Amino acid sequence: MENTIKKILALGLREESLAKLLPLLEKVTFQKGHMLFKAGRIERSVYFIEQGIARAFCYKEDKEINFWIGSESNILLSYNSFFLNKAGYENIELLENAVLYKVSDSVLMDLYQTDLEFANWGRKLAESELIKLEESFISRQFKTAKECYEDFIRSSPDILQRVQLGHIASYLGISQVTLSRIRAEIK
Amino acid sequence: MENTIKKILALGLREESLAKLLPLLEKVTFQKGHMLFKAGRIERSVYFIEQGIARAFCYKEDKEINFWIGSESNILLSYNSFFLNKAGYENIELLENAVLYKVSDSVLMDLYQTDLEFANWGRKLAESELIKLEESFISRQFKTAKECYEDFIRSSPDILQRVQLGHIASYLGISQVTLSRIRAEIK
DNA sequence: GACAAAATTTTACAATTGTTAAAAAATAGA
DNA sequence: TCTATTTTTTAACAATTGTAAAATTTTGTC
Numbered sequence: 001m002e003n004t005i006k007k008i009l010a011l012g013l014r015e016e017s018l019a020k021l022l023p024l025l026e027k028v029t030f031q032k033g034h035m036l037f038k039a040g041r042i043e044r045s046v047y048f049i050e051q052g053i054a055r056a057f058c059y060k061e062d063k064e065i066n067f068w069i070g071s072e073s074n075i076l077l078s079y080n081s082f083f084l085n086k087a088g089y090e091n092i093e094l095l096e097n098a099v100l101y102k103v104s105d106s107v108l109m110d111l112y113q114t115d116l117e118f119a120n121w122g123r124k125l126a127e128s129e130l131i132k133l134e135e136s137f138i139s140r141q142f143k144t145a146k147e148c149y150e151d152f153i154r155s156s157p158d159i160l161q162r163v164q165l166g167h168i169a170s171y172l173g174i175s176q177v178t179l180s181r182i183r184a185e186i187k
Numbered sequence: 188m189e190n191t192i193k194k195i196l197a198l199g200l201r202e203e204s205l206a207k208l209l210p211l212l213e214k215v216t217f218q219k220g221h222m223l224f225k226a227g228r229i230e231r232s233v234y235f236i237e238q239g240i241a242r243a244f245c246y247k248e249d250k251e252i253n254f255w256i257g258s259e260s261n262i263l264l265s266y267n268s269f270f271l272n273k274a275g276y277e278n279i280e281l282l283e284n285a286v287l288y289k290v291s292d293s294v295l296m297d298l299y300q301t302d303l304e305f306a307n308w309g310r311k312l313a314e315s316e317l318i319k320l321e322e323s324f325i326s327r328q329f330k331t332a333k334e335c336y337e338d339f340i341r342s343s344p345d346i347l348q349r350v351q352l353g354h355i356a357s358y359l360g361i362s363q364v365t366l367s368r369i370r371a372e373i374k
Numbered sequence: 375g376a377c378a379a380a381a382t383t384t385t386a387c388a389a390t391t392g393t394t395a396a397a398a399a400a401t402a403g404a
Numbered sequence: 405t406c407t408a409t410t411t412t413t414t415a416a417c418a419a420t421t422g423t424a425a426a427a428t429t430t431t432g433t434c
Contacts, residue, residue: 116306127266129317134320177382
């Protein structure tokens with residue numbers, strides 16, 4: 001569970017507290033294509049990606065729009081479910097056979113409410129996601145499709161190799177045709 | 188300091204803890220046009236907007252790009268500075284004469300490190316900003332300029348009245364000309 | 375290796391948005 | 405109130421991106 005531990009420690013938890021959390025994690029595996037979360041449900045689990053890639057998407061009319069793609073050392077959760085106890089808007093699909101570590105939201109919330117270090121760990125988790133998302137948001141604000149794709153190549157070269165281009169185009173907010181054009185132009 | 192207190196309590200702090208925080212806040216006022224934060228500095232203060240409107244922007248070549256606009260009951264901080272102790276990327280300008288309540292980052296961090304309730308309050312602060320930002324991010328992903336503007340009218344009618352359209356166009360990621368066209372079409 | 379299915383690229387055309395510049399309207403100061 | 409300045413709108417044209425459909429390439433399976 002190397003990737004999972006790396007992620008947990010990166011958010012500033014001490015080894016002593018890590019030892020408190022690890023027994024609460026359950027190892028689970030899923031096949032490629034499995035729908036881990038579905039929109040409209042309150043999702044009661046949080047997952048650490050040990051191995052694999054996932055995408056989060058929602059629907060615009062009946063077209064799927066990816067708004068997140070993540071691989072090893074990322075965390076999977078439904079923001080609405082976990083933060084607000086409301087039905088989620090995320091559909092999350094595994095794009096490869098995956099190994100995850102699962103923990104229930106109530107276990108995590110209990111740690112937050114009783115352990116100062118975990119409460120700060122949870123704060124840093126949200127803060128680190130927030131800062132990453134804001135940087136993406138700003139980039140998208142003023143970058144051309146081509147610049148967004150070049151950024152993606154730079155920041156996520158492994159995902160580019162492992163995920164089909166249609167998903168990446170959707171994630172970048174452009175049509176697959178536009179992505180193809182950009183790729184032809186760059187070569 | 189009604190708006191500030193409302194914001195603090197909305198994040199789940201008990202009245203008892205509020206009483207601990209309030210004496211640490213300093214009331215400050217600034218003129219319209221004041222640059223509260225500048226990119227490249229490590230900003231050591233966090234502000235609650237009691238009265239006024241602010242925008243956060245960065246530069247693309249030498250053009251300003253707004254990525255955030257907020258008014259009463261919002262919080263002003265530099266994510267990089269406060270979360271990571273790194274130089275910020277935010278330029279924050281006050282768009283009206285403003286009344287703010289100021290607290291130093293070290294005071295807040297000290298509360299986070301010593302008080303479980305404040306640590307969870309800080310967690311919820313980051314979580315609530317994260318969920319709002321993700322919803323904006325997703326909307327932008329697949330909405331037309333017109334839909335983005337209509338969303339803005341719905342979600343922030345007061346800001347629309349109080350901020351010049353050039354700032355709103357920039358925030359929506361469209362040119363002012365496009366915004367004018369949309370407005371002409373809607374009428 | 376051959377076939378079927380899925381993914382990607384290409385083409386042609388349409389729609390949207392951006393840029394530049396000018397006109398009109400609104401606002402701020404004297 | 406009048407002028408100067410700023411903001412907003414409009415116009416003309418160019419560039420970018422989207423859509424639909426076909427062609428090509430890749431992948432998976434027998």
